[in-house]
Amino acid sequence: MGKKKKSSISPMVKALLSNLFKKPATCQYPFVKAEVPEGFRGKQVYDINLCISCGLCSRDCPASAIEMVEINGKRRPLFHLDQCIFCYQCAESCPRNAIQSTKIFELATTDKSSLVIKPEEKAQKENGEQQ
Amino acid sequence: MSKLAMWARLKSPWVLHFNSGACNGCDIEVVALLTPRFDVERFGIKLEPSPRHADVLLVTGSVTQQCAERLKRIYDQMPEPKFVVAIGACACSGGVFKGNYNVLNGVDKVIPVNAYIPGCPPKPEAIIDGVVKLLNSLKPEKPAKKEKKK
Amino acid sequence: MLFDLYFVFRVLVFPGFTFLFFFTMFCDWVERKIEARMQNRMGPTFTGPGGILQPFADVVKLLTKEDIVPGGAKKTIFRIAPIISFSIIVFAISFLPIDGAAIIPNSSFAGDLIFIMALITIANFFLFLSGWASANPYSDIGASRLLTQFLGYDIPLVILALAPAFLAGSLTIASIAASQYLPFIILAPWAFVLFIVTLQAELEKDPFDIPHAESEVVGGLETEFCGGKLAFLRLTRDMQIVFGAALVVELFLGGPYGPVFFGFPAFWYFLWFVLKLLAVVVVTEYLTCLFARLRIDQVLTANWKVLLPLSVLSLTLTVAVATWVYPLVM
């Protein structure tokens, strides 16, 4: 592989050296919060007061991740987050805009049951961290 | 389990990635973890070629009929203290393909799963968060320990 | 009764095994950090200050993992081959003068340069055995590729090592290192360049890292290994890198000898040796990141058609220059 005369030196030679002294292009994720643009399709927030339990959201959900359950007399949507593909078709077809998007994307969990979001649990309007 | 061994196990989780029938949306996010912007080598995570070397198995995709047996074989080949992370809605529960004739609806139907990362596809940061949560769950329970990455 | 405590301390602790063990891990950390920085990312940072304990964490984790011996493997060879190749390389390094004298005190004998080269070949042979012993088709291919590669590249390596031996007029490393009032890299730069290229091939670094190429042979000869044996295989590979760099330092960069400022010379020699060695490691790492991997037949043609003639040419050139030109100039 010796040093045969190259037509011109490959730019990689210079790039490697210059990168050695440049700041690495790494964002320190766990210690620096990742900035998420507006309109990011993260975890959905469902407002029980606006909901008229018409069931349109569970009918239109491509992944059938919304199940209508009986909650004190009314049918409310129950979200299976492990099934959900976060396409927000439910938010679009909801006549009362009861489903809003948030910027929460850290939904990883070690037990599966915490991925099923029951309606009354989200009755309060706060937009903070899950559990 | 001596403190040193636990420290070593938490600090160098070698990873193996298996796509058991996914639309490769999650796979390119898993590979994106190695690239400069997310760079999981900061945590000592290395992508290993063979199941023998790996501690954590990252599985993407709703397991198809043909992949089920391969997934089981790879899981058996991995040496003990092994963990499985199901990445993406498909791996957690079959996602949008749930109910199709050739799909087994999720990785936990085939092998025990330790961590679930929903999302279609989950952001690379969400995958890092999942792995970090998995590693934290291995730590021996210290009651007073403040969760530093709240 | 005093069973020569100094001997035991020298061999086992300071410049001996324990130091080499941690120094190899330090070199591995330097390599990973340099490679990461060149690729514009951060490399290991959260295990110990700046990630310096990352290789140590890897080794400890591997030692605590379950040890599986695959059914079809040849059990005994599978278990002992990695450890033997690791120990042979440590034995080979102990001949190199690190702080003015070899690790094993007064162990350098006439012709130990050739002896060390032979030891390296044996160590590589045991690596081949470990690959061949595990009954995995990929490790068979990886092992046979390792055999073809290092058998091929040993010859130019030895020929190129003869150039500084000729300049120093002796085959013992200690005297080669000592007689370099002017480092041989200046006297025979062509030999240095070729030696670095051959070293890239000998250490399976990137332009020539066929034996454990991920895209073709899954894990190469390491595929079937896990736990402690894998730790030893990885350590063998890192130890080879340290040995290669140490050889370059001894033969071309004037060994441990450098300007001594004050006080205890052995300390300064040791410092010079470490600095030069790290410089060579950085250079080899830079070459690794610079090139893509070559095909196995391109590697072999590069060896037999290009490197072998060039190394013979460089030897004759060194001889010619040493006998006619240097006496006039010096």
Next chain:
Amino acid sequence: MSQKETDILSVLQAKFKDTSVQVQPQQLGKVAVIADATTYRDVLKALLEADEKTAVIAITGIDLGATLGVFYHIRTSTAGIITIKVEVPQEEPRLKTISDLMPGAAFDEMEVTDLVGVVFEGHPSPGRLVLPDNWPDGVFPLRKDAKLDNLQFKPTPPSEPASPGNEDIVKIIIGPQHPALLEPEKFALKVEGEIVKDVQPRIGYVHRGIEKAAESRTYLQDVYLVERICGICNACHATCFVEAVEKILETEVPPRAKYIRTILLELNRLHSHLLTLGHAGLEIGFETLFQYFWRDREPIMDITEIISGNRVISSGMTVGGVRRDINEADIPKIKGMLTSLRKRLPFYKKVYEDEPSIKMRMKNVGTLKREDALKLCIVGPTARGSAVDIDVRKDEPYEAYGEIPFKLITYNEGDTWARMNVRMDEVEESINIIEYALDNLPTGPFRVRVPRVVPAGETVNRVEAPRGELFYYLKSNGTAYPERVKVRTPTFANIPAFLATAIGSNIADVPPNFVSLDPCFSCTDR
């Protein structure tokens, strides 16, 4: 109808005036030819002579109740898509293979046999293609009466012995789990010394039965299902499906929606090409190039996230337009990122020009001559690398491609190096397209109300995905659920190119040759 189209039609009408073949122009998008089991091969021969660039795009198997329909979709360079409809009785579904006329059609026929059950006599390599090995015989998923719950799967056959008879032929299996492959698929290579003698592909590991699933979901839900066929080219799948539905509904999409769709499509192409160029670096062991390419790809993912809310699956399309509008505030930010990427491209171009080790690993590796590319019906950058100038954006402009000026890139070396350069130049073109579209983004609505029920009809549609021409056949029956959705993805057509070029090559050349194809197996298996 343009002048060139008429002469192909007149040739067909003249040739089959008296026989039972009826030529129906203006049907199924362009031309439909009703033929039967005896005459469809002659129609195909006639088309082959009429035009050199004729190619079989896809073969759709469909259960028409009483009979089984086999539709041959033929692409001609002038008359668009001609569909030859052949019907076969349910009880005795037999047809003669056409892989002797068109070798590229062998894979399509295997798939129709798998899913609908029509047997093609004289097929070179019959066997399972998409369905798993342990699939019970006699069950054909795409038949209307198929009972698909509680299937009794046969025990999986034991994997073949390591190496057959004579010792020097070694069988190397690039298995389903392999660090070089992002997706599971199996290639059994028969190797003698270092030369590959034979390649046996086994795909179907990622077959999720999407065409069957599409029949049990409404059109609205199908857009999201179809989008997840392939995570890398998801906007193309969504656009192709949505355009097909709009063709049946004859709705006119507002111009702003057309421009936003074009932007999302080109963003898809950008991130797919940069991904492949990086992956190629990984395959030839050039990690640094992989890291650089993927680092420069991150701004594209951020732009997709700003516009559509998700980095990879943009879910921007819906029947009748686009789901979200691009707000003006983001446009300068997007343009900034694009120009920063454009400044990086000359560096990569120069690396491909001057880096000796790349040229040693990629020059004249997997060379595909122009005639072979045409005969094997190869599409996309793989074909454009061998001087075949087919690109749906130019041949049949859809969305806003008619109004946006851009160059069609072709190289004529036909090897891995040329294909990678085609992709690199197309990255530059895509940036131009996006910037042009952002500059003159028309105002007005971005969406039109569309009825949920689609009247009965059938249509075909083509879109240029990053890997080549993506083809959809859609049949609707007047309800809210589609009757049949047939998807033919570019990688499905390009696999024969890998088989043709791999046989006889060096085994170490297989990874670069394989990655130059930019295979996407989640597309292929559906």
